[in-house]
Amino acid sequence: MKKVIISVLMIISAGLSAQSQGNQLRYVLFLGNSYTAANNLPQMLSDIALSTGNTVVFNSNTPGGYTLQAHSTNQETLSLIESGGWDLVVLQEQSQLPALPIEQVEHMVFPFARKLDSLINISDPCVETLFYMTWGRKNGDSENCPQWPPVCTYEGMDSLLALRYKMMADSNMAILAPVGRVWHYLRTFYPGIELYASDGSHPSLAGTYAAALSFYTAIFRQDPILVTYNASLDPETAGYIRNAVRLVVYDSLASWNIGLYDPAAGFNAEVNGFEVSFANSSLFADQYEWDFGDGSASALPNPVHIYNASGDYEVRLVAGHCNMSDIETQVIHVLPTGIEMVSSSLTRIFPNPGKGIITVSGRNGFLKGYSSELMAIDGRMIIIRETGTMTDSMTMDITGVQPGIYLLKVKDLADNTVLIQKVIISAP
Structure with missing residues (x-):
């Protein structure tokens, strides 16, 4: 059975951002069987989405x-995949096969999940594969029970289906709509809600509603409790199902791989004077936009940038894949060549911020004296002072120096150790 339905956006939820609620468009292809066709699951998903x-x-x-x-x-199926333009393609296996012995599943199920996922990605690498985790039959699988006892009960069959669908999703780096887990929750806490049709296998209207809400939550990553469409169910029953989907799916998105394969920006920086080498550590990204904080930019994965002056620069990396992106921002400290900041435990400056006279105490005093330089953040020398006498500490008169952030460089003449500390000069 094949249908094409376009739901027209009618309602925009007030007071909520587009990311959290409303105003999103998704193109979804469903590939399955009568479990998907029953009660027109795709149309019900569309109606649910429209209500938000x-x-x-x-x-x-x-x-x-x-x-x-x-x-x-x-x-x-192949033509629909090749036609492209999808955001997600849903894959649903025959209801019994994933619960069979693992040797059979490895021969009859897993290879074809991988083949379809590969065809989807070849057609469009931006499409996300979404596996439809189905449920155990109401009283177990009587057909396969004699030769495979684990499926003789609902619990046994359902647990195997959950395991195998998770294996399919993980091995193909895909996401899951854990409908079977939602049904399990509802059977446990709301046994009065009939999820099955009369055959004890296919979904009732309530069962399809639970499935459609699970897909809605997985696709839009939005709280199902805000859905107002009840699919002709009484409001109380619909509310119980929405709450179940919220607890099982929305509150545990990462458990179903939802968002796990989104781009995640990250980088490290190695500073050598004015030259900074950036090592990109982003995940699931293939597009990069760097802003080095000085008006320069790059699209290289691992750029090297040379700054024209010392200073603190806010570097921003936007790492993206298809229509998704993530941002990492770090402040990079660029100092004159050969100068490194040291731990404040090695030297003490007080008061800092300060004005008038500041005092610097060395690690063990200055046995053979010291030399000191107060530098602007761009490397300009403001005050230079040197003494060849032993002292426990040194002082510097900063009267008249403009308020701002400076670097104080103190060289211990005993071992030529250079200490660099930030100094904040406050207004008089």
Whole structure:
């Protein structure tokens, strides 16, 4: 079965940002079988999204009883994947196969999940694969029970489905809509809600509503409690289901890999005088925009930048992939060549901030004297002083020096150790 439905954006939630609620558009392709087709899950997802001011444009191919293996050679499925333009492609396996013995799953399921995921990424590397974790049958799998006892009960079958779908998602770096886990929560805490159709396998209207809310939360990363569409369910039942999805999915997005593969910006900087080498440590990114804080920029992954003057520079890296990005900002301290800041435990300046006279005490005093320089942050010398006599500390008259941030360089003449500290000169 195939349908194309476009939901027109009608409502924009007041008082909420677009990122947290409303005004988002997603193109979603569903590839599955009658579990997806029942009660028109894609349309219900669209209606749910519309109630929060979001839009879902979807297409689907869901022949009854279809497996991922069958989809991997189905011409309609392949054409839909190749047509492109999707944000997400949903993959749903036949309801029993993932719960079979692992040897069978490794032969009948995993290879075709990988094949479809590869075809999706070849068609468009920006598309995200979303696995539809289904549920155990109401009273277990009676068909496979004689030769595989773990599926004789709902609990046994359901736990195996959850495990195998998580394995598929992890191995393909994909995300999950954990519908089966939501059903498990509802069966445990709200046993009066009938999730199954009369066959004890397919979803009832309430079961599809739980699935659609799970997809909504996984796709938009928004709180399902704010959904106002009830899908003809009584408000109390719909509210219980929304709360279950909030607890299982929204409160644990990372557990279902949601956001795990988003770009994460990061970098380290090695300062050598005015030259700074940047080592990019970003994850899941292939596009980079550097702002070095001095009006210069770069799109290289690991740039080297030369500053024209000493100072503190705020460096910003935007790391992106497709239409997603992340930002890392660091302050880089650029000092004249050969000068490094040292721990304040090695020397003490007081008062700091100060005005008039400041005092500097060395680590063990200055046995053979010292030389000192007060420098502007750009390296200009403001005050130079030297003495060849032993002293426990030194003083410097900063009267008349303009308020601001300076560098005080003190050289211990006993061992030529150079101490560098920031000095803040306050207004008189």
